[in-house]
Amino acid sequence: xxxxxxxxxxxxxxxxxxxxxxxxxxxxxxxxxxxxxxxxxxxxxxxxxxxxxxxxxxxxxxxxxxxxxxxxxxxxxxxxxxxxxxxxxxxxxxxxxxxxxxxxxxxxxxxx
Amino acid sequence: xxxxxxxxxxxxxxxxxxxxxxxxxxxxxxxxxxxxxxxxxxxxxxxxxxxxxxxxxxxxxxxxxxxxxxxxxxxxxxxxxxxxxxxxxxxxxxxxxxxxxxxxxxxxxxxxx
Numbered sequence: 001x002x003x004x005x006x007x008x009x010x011x012x013x014x015x016x017x018x019x020x021x022x023x024x025x026x027x028x029x030x031x032x033x034x035x036x037x038x039x040x041x042x043x044x045x046x047x048x049x050x051x052x053x054x055x056x057x058x059x060x061x062x063x064x065x066x067x068x069x070x071x072x073x074x075x076x077x078x079x080x081x082x083x084x085x086x087x088x089x090x091x092x093x094x095x096x097x098x099x100x101x102x103x104x105x106x107x108x109x110x111x112x
Numbered sequence: 113x114x115x116x117x118x119x120x121x122x123x124x125x126x127x128x129x130x131x132x133x134x135x136x137x138x139x140x141x142x143x144x145x146x147x148x149x150x151x152x153x154x155x156x157x158x159x160x161x162x163x164x165x166x167x168x169x170x171x172x173x174x175x176x177x178x179x180x181x182x183x184x185x186x187x188x189x190x191x192x193x194x195x196x197x198x199x200x201x202x203x204x205x206x207x208x209x210x211x212x213x214x215x216x217x218x219x220x221x222x223x224x225x
Contacts, residue, residue, distance in 0.1 A: 002154070004154075033214060035216070040218070041149075041200045041202070041218060041219035041221060042216065042217070042218035042219060043202060043204075043216035043219075044216070045214050045215065045216065048214065086154075086155070088155070099157055099160070099168065099170075100155075100157065100214075102154040102155040102156075103154060104153075104154050105154070
């Protein structure tokens with residue numbers, strides 16, 4: 001079992017729909033990243049969370065440390081939101097060398 | 113442009129070739145990373161440099177050799193690679209180890225023939 005599990009693996013939506021991507025992890029963490037990867041490979045960091053909730057435009061990320069769970073929400077989805085969304089956790093404790101452990105990614109396709 | 117620049121964007125090399133991947137950041141970050149992304153697998157950490165010192169080698173074969181000559185530049189030297197080494201190689205940087213300003217480059221798509 002992976003330390004970081006994302007669901008769903010694939011998500012198809014119609015433009016305008018509200019989207020939720022979930023991430024569960026099994027290790028103690030000091031922070032969690034949500035990343036966006038477009039075709040062609042480049043990765044953009046959307047959020048880094050250690051508690052609570054963050055919002056940027058149409059994107060909202062929440063984290064529940066006790067439940068070891070985070071969600072990424074996209075409101076009023078648009079075809080340009082089509083990408084792979086990756087959850088990554090920064091392991092806590094010990095000699096943490098900035099090591100991120102990644103989920104397998106969620107492939108989001110938004111149709112017009 | 114994210115602030116982390118990787119060159120080349122695409123590379124095709126034979127198994128007997130020697131090539132190098134380059135990563136450059138001018139964000140003032142003091143930690144740099146190499147990641148590998150193979151098809152249908154999660155990103156895997158390869159190497160971590162903090163203040164130009166290698167602090168982690170994540171069981172990477174010796175045919176991959178990193179070099180960090182200064183805090184702004186990171187190289188990955190490649191020699192006698194195998195076809196299974198074909199992947200997207202991503203560089204990232206951060207201020208401190210993993211917490212602040214974690215920024216990825218666009219990656220180098222490597223094909224070994």
